[in-house]
Amino acid sequence: MMSLPDYVCPVDGTRVRAGSLTWCCPACRGPLDLDFHPTPTDLKSLTGRVNSLWRYAGSLPLATPTVSLGEGRTPLVELTGTVTAKLDFLMPTLSFKDRGAVLLVELARRLAPERVIVDSSGNAGTSVAAYCARAGLDCTVYVPAATSPKKLEQIRAHGARVEAVRGDREATADAARTAADAPGTFYASHIYNPYFLHGTKTYVLELWEDLGGRLPDVLVVPVGNGTLLLGAALALRELHSAGLIGKFPALYGVQAAAVAPLATAWSAGADGLPAEPGPVHPTYAEGIAIPRPPRARQILAAVRAFGGGFRTVPDPAITAARRDLARRGLYVEPTAAACWAAVRKEGFGERSVAVPLCGAGAKSGLA
Template sequence: MTHALPGYVCAQDGTSADVRTAPWCCPLCGGPWDLDFAPDPANAPTPAAGPNSLWRYASALPLPGAFSVSLAEGNTPLVPLAERVHAKLDFLMPTLSFKDRGAVMLAELARRLGPERVVADSSGNAGTAFAAYCARAGLTCEVFVPEGTSEKKTGQMRAHGAAVRVVPGGREAAAAAARTAADLPGVFYASHVFNPYFLHGTKTYVYEIWEAMGGHLPEVLVVPVGNGTLLLGAALAAAELARHGVRPPALVAVQAEAVAPLAAAFAAGAEHAEPVPQVPTLAEGIAIPAPPRARQILAAVRASGGTFLTVPDDRLRAAQLDLARRGLFVEPTAAACWAAVGPAAPGDPLRGRTAVLPLCGAGAKSGLAA
């Protein structure tokens, strides 16, 4: 039986395209795609009946029919960090980061489309996730990374069989190189930014919280934001669950103080973010100077009644060590949310509300911040 794949649609100009023949971005404006998909509200998820992976939420996912790509990703623990604050341990995913949630969706999509090769760009975690899931799916994978990417991460990519292309310059240079390759025939661009199937994978993060909390969500979801893939997935899930009577949370977005174009735009009341310089920061995973989905991220945070917070490197370093002393060793980027709302945060950013934050990447990938 052949199942139709939901098509792409551009939020900016309404352009639509078939997933099987579409370019990797909107041909009119060059922006990222959204997906022409919404779960059937009459078909509420019944996760307890599903497999022990994020595919347990298949009724809410845009890949119909039987899936074959999985490493039992998802279903990560929710543990208390402080009174009214829980952490979701997504660093316990198969490749040690939350990026597995979207990577498994794109690998399954690519398997169905049958490209000659898959290309991706990454500062580390997304690349390792794509390498692993392409290996699982039997797909040829090529990952473009900026110079200075952790050798532990590039080594993991190579171990999975991916070809690693080190690009001089920063994160944007690696993305530009991957997009040039993506324009060639027979190539599937596994972009965690431009391809909306990735966002429908990350939304399972919130579905799991909903399941673990007995059918409701916390008052606040604190989310690290660079390209915004976890936040936008969270917003998707919150909207979908709201149709079943679940009260949506406020979204509190956290950026590195050194590279914070979205926080600056939010503070200025702007609908879009102006690019900022690429400067070094411990939170390299969220140091994105010009996020392509900036407009959507800002709108989602505002619609939720949330806000943006920024954290300097010294608080990131302290938060990473504090989490390690609590038994949770994560990479510096993954400590950003705890730096923003934990005991060392100035003021009372949560105002006593219940909250969940993600610990997105394992410390074994990059070590303790120097």
């Protein structure tokens, strides 16, 4: 394990040794970051490399994977003259979560725990279950009882056990975190474990490569727990530090109007969430219906650092955007349509924009 980087708490600086099954900061119980600062490879050096996200192995905290399913390298499709969609629903498990899950499970394989657990509204659990099947690891997925039956079917098909938790997404996370403290348990948290963020940063690395060493003027991403946004922020900093981009794109987060704690905090000019949670209402966009994201301060800071902001979209707009994408040949789940709904609602003028289509419509019915 000597080649693995240490963990470090972004709040108090507490360090956790590489190779540990510790899933959070021992002092504050918050999420961890990695003490890992790679230099991305230039375009010319990428020629001829494997056609998956592992072509960026030099920028990842793990290399030489054994559990890869060929994840990454998803296509770009033009939606308008200024807006491009990246089809991340064309992944092995039909969602962008494969970018981070493959790193989590590759790490788990090397640590050889007795069991792997994960909590999820569906997509992350499905992804971790698939890669655990590939790695031969015991896996249990904690989900809200109201999770889409199609997502549960997919999780079980990969051989994982499902623990359905009564209550909302927060209750599910609480149950999993309690189980995560048991000895011999690897908590494959896409929120707390920073390996996941280093996987999702390949979304931006692919955009940069496919656009010939440049990026759009604006990156718009859906935000619940913020794993794609924070991964994007990692990639932007690394590319800029290496001199591979001259300026940063603006980074915007999109939330469902029914559950928008980060957008509310942003509008108030706050650095974090208030002590008391705000109102939460049902939404079709279950993947981003997170009332208290643990990395809220990091998310708000990243959006501020990259000159962006937050947009909120009501469920009728999400449904309309989803139907519009389907008529364009792109059938995605509601959460994946949220960014297109935001861009359609307000737009970004003549600036070039990229949006991710994160999950396939086959995972949920058409509302």
